[in-house]
Amino acid sequence: MRTRPGRSRLRFRSALIVTTAGVLAAACTAGGGGASGPAAAPGADQAVTVQVWSNFSDRELGIVKEALDKYHGKHTNITIDNQGSQDDDKITQSIRSGNPPDVAISFTTDNIGQFASSGAWQDLKPYIERDKYDLDDIPKAVLDYTEFNGNRVALPMLADVYGLYYNKDLLTAAGLSAPPKTTAELLDYAKKLTVKNPDGSIQVAGFLPQMGFYAFKPQIVGTMFNAQWVDKDGKSSLGKDQGWKDMFTWQKELVDFYGWDNLQKFTAGLGQEYSADNGFHAGKVAMAIDGEYRTAFLADQTPGLNYGTATLPTSKPENHGGGYTTGTIIGIPKGAKNPGAAWDLIKYLTSDTDALVGLANGLHNVPSTKTSLSSPDLKLGDNFKPFLDAFANKNLTSNPASTIGDQYLKIVSDFGVSWQTGTVPDLGKGLADLDKQIDDAKALGK
Template identity: 90%
Template sequence: MRTKPGRSRLRLRSALVVATAGVMAAACTAGGGAASGPAEAPSSDQAVTIQVWSAFADRELGLVKDALDKYHAKHPNVTIDNQGSQDDDKITQAIRSGNPPDVAISFTTDNIGQFASSGAWQDLKPYIERDKYNLDDIPQAVRDYTEYDGKRVALPMLADVYGLYYNKDLLAKAGLTSPPKTTAELLDFAKKTTVKAADGSIEVAGFLPQMGFYAFKPQIVATMFGAKWIDKDGKSILGQDQGWKDMFTWQKELIDFYGWDNLQKFTAGLGQEYSADNGFHAGKVAMAIDGEYRTAFLADQTPALNYGTTALPTSKPENYGGGYTTGTIIGIPKGAKNPGAAWDLIKYLTSDTDALVGLANGLHNVPSTKTSLSSPDLKLGDTFKPFLDAFQNKNLTSNPASTIGDQYLKIVSDFGEAWQSGSNTDLGGGLTTLDKQIDDAKALGK
């Protein structure tokens, strides 16, 4: 469960990416990696202390400690220094200074391309091949967001899956007995469940299509329309892909239904995304995109809310059942002093079913192996089940890793904000311009 906005992996971290990019470039000059092959784990009579850095804090850091303590119980010779509140910027600066932790845990999958291309995180392929680590137990979409250009520098420790939350009472009041499965239905249901005052102001919104508000982010909504980001050569193809045109056209129809000024006034009066008065919590929004972790917030903050969860609606029925995924990633920084011990711990945290289930139950995230999904010890409730189902679905997707991190997401989001407000009305030309901006940013970042 996320306890504060800082846990949100989908917040556009352009400032962090800019700050991190410079030290990424210098990372390949910092301390050495495992050039002579994968390092061995320490023998049982060899005492070693390894540092684990993550951005976890407070209760969540304690849950990670519980998992690390279980590893220590199996390997009493390995002492683990568990340090929280360490974000990617701090980890990268430690790499640059030649004093990195042995294990790095990140919430920012969008930095994978930078970690891999700069050499800031070590390639795990030699360890995976030596120990016959079963990558097939991880869904393809998750394998995709933990590697870049054939280099695997991270493994997933837990995952987030995004689906649709719906207020059963508000749908029933509009005469709707089940949630939407298609984007056309979502548009129709949004209009039917919206309540407007006589002056046109919004009292209850069926669904909020405002770019950047809550979890309405381009990488998630693109999944709903099957929109493609890049071609086989890594070039941006937003202007060529029909999915993007369909997505922005769909969004604008709902924006126009509300009226841009009305929508702005309405969302300005809603609570923050991670507050108890979030619009969905308060019954002011009938349907909302969100991650599996929202179930924990609702149980804690609004236990009486009559809601359900389901897979994200899609423009093509054959794509229904999946969703968008991202998650927590874990790897070995360049220059780690105890890479062999670090790998053994990473292998445990990412493949041991008991470890993953314990973390998933405590943090209310999706365990990141197929095997762990069927564990009888997984206790996350009925509203969590659609996210587990989506995680196993062949239509699960993520956005591609890039050497410019999440900068390309920010570029698309900025266009979306101009498009929704009416300040940019040229959809085709705008998407073509996005391709040039993204490709130019990649070229500049090389």
């Protein structure tokens, strides 16, 4: 779902985008549920204009328009005002000013805790219960990132799933016949696939373990080690969970294999993540973690690359088959003028198989219901299949929603940067310190 840097859901932001008091003060008009129940959809003879805001633009906005036009064809009384290039900040500002769109589409799942706890997005539960919306058709990990503390303020509209990309020619040259399934194998493959120049510098990297580079992010890599973010009481558990210790130890072994200075010099010479000279595209990186959307980049920018895809390697074989997921979310902002019509459109975009398949084919993303995964109309190619399989797997995971948004992810990522450079003397103490930082930040964010 990322077709350029501006689409990145995994970028870190230091400031919270939702100011709770400000949003609630401005969001005191129409709501989803209440004493009178959820708003009704407009009658067939009632002309309504529904304003939809998203951060889609250019070709992608056109793909969304196709889906909206099909909805309009079934509901000719409902005109849709489809506005792109509207990010979460703009949506939040519109709520604060009392003039929000009817439907908000966000690429930033990490903001769901703020949307829910502040009341910025309306509770969809009354609509879901009234219309018997089938939540069971959505994987649990996806349900988790579209609600907060039982407050469902969003539904998924397409998903990103992360897996392993590998250069088939480089694997064959190294005598490797299949992609790695375990993290131990990934470490071994990375060393075997690495080619160094006579001076010891890196010519080809088997796999890049540099925190924050491309898609090497704690929430994705942590999935490979079944690392748990919180304990049963909702407290940060990095210092107590063995998965995090295993992940950082594994990372450091590979960093030390390359040498930190060597690794820095090598990655400094690679192309940007979304450019045609991305390290994997250029054949300078043999294996890489990335989302399903990379298949579209490769088809467009490097059609001759002989590559394959697989689900993420895991530290334990019993956890294999899943992966990390995030995605586009859609909801009704507080103060929406036409909440009943907005819900009817949201229901269509998130549960109608034809609509989801059309969007998935056009945007090269994973459709977000179990039913749509098996549609014969999906035309996404063989290298897309592992992402569909991972999305349907019981081991699919995501990171938890929080009132502090992605601040806790930045805290862990910053630690990972220090750890990989060798400036953290005690891993256990460092992870325990992270727990205090995160829990303190959550306490302030309440």
